[in-house]
Amino acid sequence: MPLFSVPKEVAVGTAMLGVAFATGMLAGKKYPSLGFGTPKSSKSIIGKSSPLWQYILDHSLREHPILKKLRLLTADHPWSKMMVSCDQAQLMANLVKLIKAKKVIEIGVFTGYNTLNMALVLPDNGRVIACDINEDYVKIGKPLWKEAGVEHKIDLRIKPAIQTLDELLASGEAESFDFAFIDADKESCNEYYEKCLRLIKKGGIIAIDNVSTAVTVVVAQGVTAFASGKGKKSHSGILVMSFLTCKWVANCNTFVPCYTKEAFKIQHKFLKQAIQNTDISKE
Protein backbone atom coordinates (compact mmCIF):
# COMPACT_ATOMS: atom_id res chain seq x y z
CA MET A 1 0.00 0.00 0.00
CA PRO A 2 1.39 3.39 -0.82
CA LEU A 3 1.59 5.74 2.12
CA PHE A 4 0.03 8.39 -0.03
CA SER A 5 -0.80 8.97 -3.60
CA VAL A 6 0.29 12.05 -5.47
CA PRO A 7 0.15 12.77 -9.18
CA LYS A 8 3.19 11.51 -11.03
CA GLU A 9 4.09 15.06 -12.06
CA VAL A 10 4.19 16.19 -8.44
CA ALA A 11 6.49 13.33 -7.56
CA VAL A 12 8.75 14.19 -10.46
CA GLY A 13 8.65 17.87 -9.57
CA THR A 14 9.50 17.04 -5.99
CA ALA A 15 12.32 14.78 -7.08
CA MET A 16 13.68 17.60 -9.19
CA LEU A 17 13.43 19.84 -6.19
CA GLY A 18 15.50 17.30 -4.30
CA VAL A 19 18.07 17.28 -7.07
CA ALA A 20 18.11 21.04 -7.00
CA PHE A 21 18.72 20.97 -3.27
CA ALA A 22 21.41 18.39 -3.69
CA THR A 23 23.21 20.36 -6.35
CA GLY A 24 22.69 23.68 -4.64
CA MET A 25 20.74 25.09 -7.54
CA LEU A 26 17.85 26.44 -5.53
CA ALA A 27 17.71 30.03 -4.42
CA GLY A 28 19.83 30.89 -1.49
CA LYS A 29 18.56 32.19 1.78
CA LYS A 30 19.77 34.76 4.14
CA TYR A 31 18.32 35.15 7.54
CA PRO A 32 18.09 38.63 8.95
CA SER A 33 18.10 38.98 12.68
CA LEU A 34 14.32 38.82 12.88
CA GLY A 35 14.55 35.15 12.13
CA PHE A 36 12.67 35.04 8.90
CA GLY A 37 13.29 36.04 5.36
CA THR A 38 15.25 35.11 2.31
CA PRO A 39 17.54 37.01 -0.01
CA LYS A 40 15.46 37.36 -3.01
CA SER A 41 15.91 40.58 -4.88
CA SER A 42 16.93 40.22 -8.45
CA LYS A 43 20.00 42.26 -7.59
CA SER A 44 21.30 39.67 -5.18
CA ILE A 45 20.09 36.48 -6.76
CA ILE A 46 21.09 37.09 -10.35
CA GLY A 47 24.69 37.71 -9.55
CA LYS A 48 27.33 38.13 -12.21
CA SER A 49 29.54 35.76 -10.32
CA SER A 50 27.03 32.99 -10.72
CA PRO A 51 26.84 32.08 -14.40
CA LEU A 52 25.17 28.78 -13.63
CA TRP A 53 22.52 30.55 -11.66
CA GLN A 54 22.03 33.08 -14.42
CA TYR A 55 21.76 30.28 -16.95
CA ILE A 56 19.10 28.52 -14.91
CA LEU A 57 17.06 31.67 -14.58
CA ASP A 58 17.51 32.63 -18.24
CA HIS A 59 16.38 29.24 -19.45
CA SER A 60 13.74 28.14 -17.02
CA LEU A 61 12.09 31.20 -15.56
CA ARG A 62 8.75 32.14 -17.04
CA GLU A 63 7.78 35.06 -14.90
CA HIS A 64 4.54 36.89 -15.53
CA PRO A 65 5.34 40.56 -16.42
CA ILE A 66 3.37 41.90 -13.45
CA LEU A 67 5.11 39.48 -11.11
CA LYS A 68 8.40 40.77 -12.44
CA LYS A 69 7.21 44.31 -11.86
CA LEU A 70 6.38 43.46 -8.23
CA ARG A 71 9.71 41.69 -7.74
CA LEU A 72 11.62 44.71 -8.99
CA LEU A 73 9.48 47.05 -6.93
CA THR A 74 10.15 44.94 -3.83
CA ALA A 75 13.87 44.81 -4.58
CA ASP A 76 14.13 48.43 -3.48
CA HIS A 77 12.50 47.73 -0.13
CA PRO A 78 14.84 47.61 2.89
CA TRP A 79 13.46 44.14 3.72
CA SER A 80 13.52 42.87 0.15
CA LYS A 81 15.37 39.80 1.37
CA MET A 82 12.13 38.50 2.79
CA MET A 83 10.53 38.00 -0.62
CA VAL A 84 10.56 34.46 -2.00
CA SER A 85 12.94 33.93 -4.88
CA CYS A 86 11.45 33.89 -8.35
CA ASP A 87 12.42 30.27 -9.01
CA GLN A 88 11.08 29.16 -5.64
CA ALA A 89 7.81 30.90 -6.50
CA GLN A 90 7.75 29.28 -9.92
CA LEU A 91 8.15 25.86 -8.36
CA MET A 92 5.21 26.57 -6.07
CA ALA A 93 3.08 27.85 -8.95
CA ASN A 94 3.84 24.66 -10.87
CA LEU A 95 2.87 22.50 -7.91
CA VAL A 96 -0.34 24.48 -7.40
CA LYS A 97 -1.17 23.94 -11.07
CA LEU A 98 -0.21 20.26 -11.05
CA ILE A 99 -2.50 19.39 -8.16
CA LYS A 100 -5.22 21.57 -9.70
CA ALA A 101 -5.47 23.56 -6.50
CA LYS A 102 -8.44 25.81 -5.86
CA LYS A 103 -7.86 26.96 -2.30
CA VAL A 104 -4.44 27.90 -0.99
CA ILE A 105 -3.05 29.61 2.10
CA GLU A 106 -0.06 31.92 2.26
CA ILE A 107 1.20 32.50 5.81
CA GLY A 108 3.40 35.58 5.53
CA VAL A 109 2.61 37.75 2.54
CA PHE A 110 5.15 40.61 2.72
CA THR A 111 4.62 42.60 -0.52
CA GLY A 112 2.57 39.79 -1.99
CA TYR A 113 4.88 38.36 -4.64
CA ASN A 114 4.04 34.74 -3.97
CA THR A 115 0.42 35.58 -3.24
CA LEU A 116 0.19 37.05 -6.73
CA ASN A 117 2.20 34.16 -8.13
CA MET A 118 -0.30 31.62 -6.80
CA ALA A 119 -3.37 33.70 -7.62
CA LEU A 120 -2.21 33.86 -11.25
CA VAL A 121 -2.35 30.08 -11.63
CA LEU A 122 -5.54 29.44 -9.70
CA PRO A 123 -8.82 29.09 -11.58
CA ASP A 124 -11.06 32.13 -11.66
CA ASN A 125 -13.05 30.83 -8.70
CA GLY A 126 -9.89 29.94 -6.79
CA ARG A 127 -8.94 31.60 -3.52
CA VAL A 128 -5.75 32.55 -1.73
CA ILE A 129 -6.12 33.20 1.98
CA ALA A 130 -3.29 35.67 2.45
CA CYS A 131 -2.20 36.14 6.08
CA ASP A 132 -0.01 38.94 7.37
CA ILE A 133 0.12 41.38 10.26
CA ASN A 134 1.77 44.24 8.43
CA GLU A 135 -0.52 46.18 6.15
CA ASP A 136 2.27 48.54 5.04
CA TYR A 137 4.15 45.69 3.37
CA VAL A 138 1.04 44.37 1.67
CA LYS A 139 0.03 47.82 0.40
CA ILE A 140 3.07 47.76 -1.88
CA GLY A 141 1.84 44.78 -3.86
CA LYS A 142 -1.91 45.18 -3.68
CA PRO A 143 -2.23 47.53 -6.69
CA LEU A 144 -0.38 44.94 -8.77
CA TRP A 145 -2.79 42.19 -7.73
CA LYS A 146 -5.46 44.44 -9.23
CA GLU A 147 -3.41 45.22 -12.33
CA ALA A 148 -2.96 41.49 -12.92
CA GLY A 149 -6.74 41.00 -12.68
CA VAL A 150 -6.55 38.51 -9.80
CA GLU A 151 -7.50 40.70 -6.86
CA HIS A 152 -10.85 38.89 -6.56
CA LYS A 153 -9.02 35.62 -5.83
CA ILE A 154 -7.11 37.05 -2.88
CA ASP A 155 -8.68 37.12 0.56
CA LEU A 156 -6.29 39.24 2.62
CA ARG A 157 -6.47 38.83 6.38
CA ILE A 158 -4.45 41.40 8.32
CA LYS A 159 -4.13 39.86 11.78
CA PRO A 160 -1.94 37.23 13.42
CA ALA A 161 -1.97 34.20 11.14
CA ILE A 162 -2.83 31.86 14.01
CA GLN A 163 -6.07 33.75 14.44
CA THR A 164 -6.89 33.45 10.74
CA LEU A 165 -6.16 29.71 10.72
CA ASP A 166 -8.35 29.25 13.79
CA GLU A 167 -11.14 31.17 12.11
CA LEU A 168 -10.88 28.97 9.04
CA LEU A 169 -11.08 25.85 11.19
CA ALA A 170 -13.99 27.27 13.19
CA SER A 171 -15.90 28.07 10.02
CA GLY A 172 -15.73 24.45 8.90
CA GLU A 173 -12.93 24.75 6.36
CA ALA A 174 -10.87 21.85 7.72
CA GLU A 175 -9.47 19.57 5.01
CA SER A 176 -10.64 21.91 2.28
CA PHE A 177 -7.37 23.56 1.21
CA ASP A 178 -5.00 22.20 -1.41
CA PHE A 179 -1.78 24.04 -0.70
CA ALA A 180 -0.20 26.08 2.10
CA PHE A 181 3.02 28.02 2.16
CA ILE A 182 4.34 28.73 5.66
CA ASP A 183 6.67 31.73 5.52
CA ALA A 184 6.07 34.00 8.53
CA ASP A 185 7.52 34.28 12.03
CA LYS A 186 9.40 31.13 12.97
CA GLU A 187 8.28 31.14 16.60
CA SER A 188 4.77 30.12 15.58
CA CYS A 189 5.82 27.73 12.86
CA ASN A 190 4.98 24.66 14.86
CA GLU A 191 1.44 25.90 15.35
CA TYR A 192 1.10 26.93 11.70
CA TYR A 193 2.21 23.48 10.67
CA GLU A 194 -0.22 21.69 13.00
CA LYS A 195 -3.13 23.88 11.92
CA CYS A 196 -2.26 23.47 8.27
CA LEU A 197 -2.27 19.71 8.70
CA ARG A 198 -5.92 20.11 9.70
CA LEU A 199 -6.77 22.56 6.94
CA ILE A 200 -5.11 20.80 4.01
CA LYS A 201 -6.96 17.98 2.36
CA LYS A 202 -5.62 14.63 1.21
CA GLY A 203 -3.49 15.07 -1.86
CA GLY A 204 -2.53 18.57 -0.76
CA ILE A 205 0.87 20.09 -0.09
CA ILE A 206 2.36 22.05 2.77
CA ALA A 207 5.50 23.94 1.80
CA ILE A 208 7.61 25.42 4.58
CA ASP A 209 10.33 27.97 4.10
CA ASN A 210 13.63 28.18 5.95
CA VAL A 211 13.38 24.78 7.54
CA SER A 212 16.92 24.39 8.64
CA THR A 213 16.58 27.21 11.10
CA ALA A 214 14.15 27.12 13.97
CA VAL A 215 11.65 24.85 12.36
CA THR A 216 13.88 21.96 11.40
CA VAL A 217 12.61 19.99 14.33
CA VAL A 218 9.01 20.66 13.44
CA VAL A 219 9.50 19.49 9.91
CA ALA A 220 11.61 16.57 11.01
CA GLN A 221 8.85 15.38 13.29
CA GLY A 222 6.17 15.83 10.68
CA VAL A 223 8.13 14.29 7.87
CA THR A 224 9.31 11.37 9.95
CA ALA A 225 5.83 10.65 11.22
CA PHE A 226 4.48 11.01 7.72
CA ALA A 227 7.12 8.93 5.99
CA SER A 228 6.88 6.13 8.52
CA GLY A 229 3.10 6.05 8.29
CA LYS A 230 2.87 6.64 12.02
CA GLY A 231 1.56 10.16 11.77
CA LYS A 232 -1.86 11.21 12.89
CA LYS A 233 -4.64 10.18 10.60
CA SER A 234 -4.89 13.68 9.22
CA HIS A 235 -1.21 13.60 8.23
CA SER A 236 -1.64 10.86 5.70
CA GLY A 237 -1.93 11.97 2.12
CA ILE A 238 -0.38 15.39 2.68
CA LEU A 239 2.96 16.09 1.09
CA VAL A 240 5.19 18.17 3.33
CA MET A 241 8.05 19.83 1.51
CA SER A 242 10.65 22.14 2.82
CA PHE A 243 12.92 24.80 1.51
CA LEU A 244 16.27 24.51 3.15
CA THR A 245 18.39 27.32 4.45
CA CYS A 246 21.33 28.47 2.45
CA LYS A 247 23.99 30.75 3.73
CA TRP A 248 24.79 34.13 2.31
CA VAL A 249 28.40 34.34 1.35
CA ALA A 250 29.62 37.88 1.76
CA ASN A 251 31.42 39.46 -1.19
CA CYS A 252 30.45 36.61 -3.42
CA ASN A 253 27.22 38.00 -4.83
CA THR A 254 25.70 34.58 -4.92
CA PHE A 255 24.32 32.04 -2.50
CA VAL A 256 25.60 28.68 -1.56
CA PRO A 257 23.62 26.05 0.21
CA CYS A 258 24.47 25.52 3.81
CA TYR A 259 22.58 22.40 4.71
CA THR A 260 22.76 21.00 8.12
CA LYS A 261 23.60 17.36 7.70
CA GLU A 262 20.51 16.41 9.62
CA ALA A 263 18.19 18.57 7.53
CA PHE A 264 19.63 17.19 4.34
CA LYS A 265 19.28 13.61 5.55
CA ILE A 266 15.65 14.19 6.44
CA GLN A 267 14.92 15.86 3.12
CA HIS A 268 16.64 13.14 1.18
CA LYS A 269 14.94 10.35 3.08
CA PHE A 270 11.58 11.98 2.63
CA LEU A 271 11.98 12.55 -1.09
CA LYS A 272 13.17 8.99 -1.61
CA GLN A 273 10.24 7.66 0.34
CA ALA A 274 7.83 9.97 -1.47
CA ILE A 275 8.97 8.75 -4.86
CA GLN A 276 8.99 5.09 -3.85
CA ASN A 277 5.52 5.32 -2.42
CA THR A 278 3.96 7.34 -5.16
CA ASP A 279 1.13 5.42 -6.62
CA ILE A 280 1.44 6.04 -10.31
CA SER A 281 -0.61 3.02 -11.27
CA LYS A 282 -3.74 5.15 -11.34
CA GLU A 283 -2.26 7.69 -13.73
Ligand SMILES: C[S@@+](CC[C@H](N)C(=O)[O-])C[C@H]1O[C@@H](n2cnc3c(N)ncnc32)[C@H](O)[C@@H]1O
Ligand atom coordinates in the same frame (compact mmCIF):
# COMPACT_ATOMS: atom_id res chain seq x y z
C1 LIG B 1 9.39 36.19 4.83
S1 LIG B 1 8.09 37.34 4.75
C2 LIG B 1 6.95 36.59 3.66
C3 LIG B 1 7.41 36.57 2.21
C4 LIG B 1 6.34 36.21 1.27
N1 LIG B 1 5.89 34.84 1.44
C5 LIG B 1 6.74 36.42 -0.20
O1 LIG B 1 6.35 35.64 -1.03
O2 LIG B 1 7.42 37.35 -0.54
C6 LIG B 1 7.36 37.12 6.34
C7 LIG B 1 6.07 37.90 6.56
O3 LIG B 1 5.44 37.35 7.72
C8 LIG B 1 4.74 38.38 8.35
N2 LIG B 1 4.45 37.98 9.73
C9 LIG B 1 5.27 37.98 10.79
N3 LIG B 1 4.63 37.55 11.87
C10 LIG B 1 3.37 37.25 11.50
C11 LIG B 1 2.21 36.76 12.17
N4 LIG B 1 2.22 36.47 13.47
N5 LIG B 1 1.09 36.55 11.46
C12 LIG B 1 1.05 36.85 10.14
N6 LIG B 1 2.11 37.31 9.46
C13 LIG B 1 3.24 37.53 10.12
C14 LIG B 1 5.65 39.59 8.22
O4 LIG B 1 4.92 40.80 8.36
C15 LIG B 1 6.23 39.39 6.83
O5 LIG B 1 5.52 40.13 5.88
